Amino acid sequence: MKKKSNLTISIASLSALVLLGSGCSQGESAPQASNPAAPAVNKSLTLVLDNAGRKYPDGMNENTNPYLDYIRQQSNLNITVITPPPDGYQDKINIMMTSGESYDLIRSTDSAWVSKLVKQKALTPLNELIDQYGPNLKKAYPEEVWKQVTFEDGKIYAIPGVTTKKADELMYVRKDWLAKLGLNPPKTLDEYTEVMRALATKDPDGNGKNDTLGLIIGEKLARTGPIFGAFGVPLGQNNWVERNGQLVHSYILPETKEALRYLAGLYKDKLIDSEWALNKPKNVDEKVAGGKVGLFSAQWHETRGSILTNKKNDPKADWVALDYPVGKDGKSGIAAINLVGSYAVIPATSKNASEVIKMMDVINSRQGHETLKLGLPEHQIWERKDGKLTMNFEEHNKHIYRNTLSEIANPWDDELERERLDALGLEFKMNDNINLINSHVIPNQYNGAPTEILGKYSSQLKKMMEESFTKIIMGTNPIDDFDVFVKEWKKEGGDEMTREVNEWYSKNRK
Template sequence: MGNPRKRKVVVYAATAVIVAAAAGVWAVMGTGDDKGGAERAEKEKISIVTSSLGTTFPPGLNENDNPYLDYIEEHTNLDIHVTLPPVESYEEKLNIIMTSSNVPDMLHAVDEVWVANYARQGKLEALEDLIDQYGPELKKKIPKEAWDQVTFNGRIYAIPSLNEAKGIQLMYGRKDWLDRLGLKPPKTLDEYYEVIRAFARNDPDGNGKDDTIGLLLTERLGRSAPFFGAFGTQLDQWLERDGQLVYSNILPETKEALAFLRKLYEERLIDPEFPLNRNKNLEEKIATGKVGLFSAAWYDTRGPIELNKQRDPKAEWIPLDYPTGPRGEKGVYATSLIRGMEVVPVGSPNAANVIRMLNFIAGEGHRSLKLGFENQVWSMQNGKMVTNFEEHNKHQYRGIYTSLADVVEPELEKQRLDSLGEHFRLYENVRIVESNLIPNKFTGLPTPAMGKYMMKLSALQDEFIKIVLGVSPLDEFDRYAERWRREGGDEITREVNEWYRASNP
C-alpha cells in the first residue's frame, strides 16, 4: 500500500569486445572507421523481455528499431530482439512465458517475490560464474547490498538494476497562500493540522469560493508517507523494535497515523475523492490551483507544480519541513535499493551474452544511455550540461534499455538533474528526501512464507482505507493486526528474524 517500489549517447571511440564464433576465444577489435581491422564476427542473437515503463516511441521507431538499441548492438556485437508485454498485465505475461516451451534469454522482473519463487523452483540460472567472467562493470558498480537481495543459498539469480533515488516524497506548500492567511510554514504535526484546516476552509486563493483542498492524497493512501513518518512508522516496511524486526502495518504507531488521517477526513480537510485519485488526478488538481500543500514526489517541481506556476504566476511553492510528531519523529519510506532484476531462464544457451549486454549498459554505455546522445539530447556549454528538452522528451524511451542495468553515479546524476533546470531544485529535493529516510530493515530475498501469504495479506490492507473514511471503527485495526498474524504473518515474521539474526551475528 502506498509504497511505490517498486529510467540516454556519445558513441565512444573505445574498443568493443566480441566473441570469436568458431573458437569461442575473446578478441578485441577497434570500433569506428578501422577499415583495416579484422572483420566483425557475425552477430549472435539474444531475446529479452522487458517493460516499456509506459513510454512511447517517436513515429517510425519501435523497441527493435531505434538508435539506442543500435548503439548497444554495435558495441556488443549482438542482435537483440526485444519484447514489451503490456504494462497492465506484465507479471501475468511473465508467468505465461515461463511456462512456455520457448523461453527468452532474459526477462526483466520487478517483483522480488516473483524472482524468489522461480529461483526456489530451479527455473532460473545461477549467474555468479558468468558475472565473474563477463561482468566486471556490474561487479564494480553494483553494491554488495544489492547483490545480497538477489542471492539465495549462496547463488546469484539476477542482475539488480538500481534506483537512482533512495526515497520519493517530501512536503511542498504554497508560500503565497501561507502569507495571505498570516501563517508560517508548518513544522510540527499540530502546525500542519492548522495549515491544512486553513487551506481547506479559509479561502486561501481569495476567489470567494469553497473550492480548495486541505490535504491531497491518492488511492491506497498514496502520498501519505510524511504523516506516517510523524508517528515513526511507514506502510509496508520492516522496522526494528527491541532487537526484533516487526511489520510496520501492525504497529500501534500505524494505528495512531490512521487515527490522525481519519480525523482530517471527518473534518472534511482531506480531498473526499482521494480513494479514486490516481497520479493523473493529483497532477490535475495541483495544476489547476486547488491545492496548496501536499506530499510531492521529488520530481513534481518539474511537473504539476510547474504547471500550476505557469497558469498562476503568483503561485509560489516552497519545500517544507517534514511534520514532526508527538515523540519528535519524522521521515518517509526508503525506496528499494533495486528497481528491477534481470533473470535468465534455465536452459538459455545465451546467458553469457546477456551478461555481456548488461555489463555494457552498466559500464561503457551507461552515460550515453542515461543522458541521451551528446550534442543531440544535451551539450556542454560554459562548463555546464544543457538539455535540449524537445530531443530529451522525444528520446525518453531510452530508459527502457537503461533500466536493464541502471547504476548510480552521483556526479553524473547531479549534472543530469541540474541540466533539466536548476530552478526545479531536483537534485536538492533528492538530497532532502535522502536525509529523512526511515529505512526498511529487511533487505533479503523474500522468504518462502512471503511467497505463500503476502499477496493475501496485502489485500487485508484495504481495511485501512475504510478506517480513514469512517466506514470501519478505528479499533478494526486491532482485528486486522490479529488476522494478519494468524493468516501467515507470524510465519513470515519468524523467517524475517531468522534472516536478521544471520545477517547481524
C-alpha cells in the same frame, strides 16, 4: 567517477497479452542498426520491459529508436523489446511466465515475485555467467548490492537496478496560497492539519468555488509516507523496525493504528480528496497540474513534472518544500526504500543467457551507462564545457523514452546522477530535494536478500493491508478493525515472515 562507498541507501487475459508486441511480435525480426559497417548479427534476444507510459517521438517505438540500435550495434545482437501496458504490468508478466513462450530477460520491481521464481527454479543462476561474460557488470555495483540479489543457495538470480536515493517523497506546498490565507509553512502535524483545513474551505484560488483540496493522496495509500512518518511508522512492503531487540513489521505497529486514526479523521472532515482511493498516479498529476492542490507528498523529481506544469498554467503558483510533519512525540520522516529497486532476471527457459549477460555488460560499461543515462551525443542532448555538464531541456524530454533501456540495469553512480540532475536545471532543486529526503529517512532494519518466505507472503499481505487500511480511512470499517487486521496478518504468513527475518537479524545485527 563511480563512487563505491558504503551505502547508508486486473490481471489481463492471456489472449490480450498476445497483442502486446503487435508492433513487433516474437516471430518478427527487430529492426537492426542502420550502420553498414556493423558486423552481422548472430543471436536474437527478447526483452520484456516496463515502459512506464513513456511516449516515443513520431516514427519511433520500443523497437525502432536509436538507443536500442546503439545496444544492438555494441552487443552484436538482434534485440526485440516487448513493453506490456504499465497499468498492471506485474500481473501481466506473471501470466507471460506461464504462457509457454520463451523470453530472455524480464524486468520487475517486485522482489517477492523474484524470490518465488527462485524457489520454483524458474530463473537462471548468474554467478558463472557474470564471471565469464560480465567484467563491467561485475564491478558496476558494490558488494552490498550484489548481496541483495544473492539468494539462500548462494547464487545470484538478478541483475540489480539500484537507486542512489534513500527514499522518494517530501512535502510540497503552494506558498502563495499560504500567504493569501495568512498562514506560515507548517511544521507540526497539528499545523499541517490547520493548513489542510484552510486549503479545503477558504477558497485559496479565489474562484468562488469550493473546489480545492486539503490534501491529495493516491490509491493503495500512495503519498501518505510523511504522514505515517509523523507517527514513527516507515510504511512499506518489507520495512521492519526494532522493538525490544526484535524486528517488527511496520504494518502492525501500534503507532500505525494511530496514523490510521488521524487519516480517518481527515477524511471524515473532508480534508482529503474524496476520490483518493481511486487516484492513480496520473490522476494525482492532473489535479496538481490543474490547480486543485496546494499541499501534497511529492516525489523528489516532481518539480520538473506536475508542479512545473501547474506553474506554467498559473504563473502565480509558488511551490516550496516543507519540513516533514512532526508528530506529538517528536517523530518525523519517510520510509526507506530498498537500495535495489528493480530486478532483471533471465528465465530458465531462455537459451541465450550468455548473450543476455554480454548485452548487460555493454549497458553497464562506462560508455554504455553514460550514453543511455545522458543521451546519444549526436542528438545534442548534453555537452561538457570546462568540466561542467549542461543539458538541452527540450531534447532531453524528447528522448526520455531511453530510460526504459537504461533502467534494465541501473548501476551505482551517484556522482553522475547528481551531475545530471543539476544539469537539468538548478531551479528544480532536485538534488536539494534528495538531500532533504536522505536526511529524514526512517531506516529499514532488514536489508537482506528476498527470501522464500518473504516471497511467499509479502505480496498478499501488502494487498491485505491496502484493502484494510483503505476501509478504515474511509470509515467503512471502524478503527478497531486494525486489531482484526493484525491477527489476520500474523495468521496468513506474517508470523512466519517475522521468524525468518529475526533469524537473519540475530546473525547480522551490528
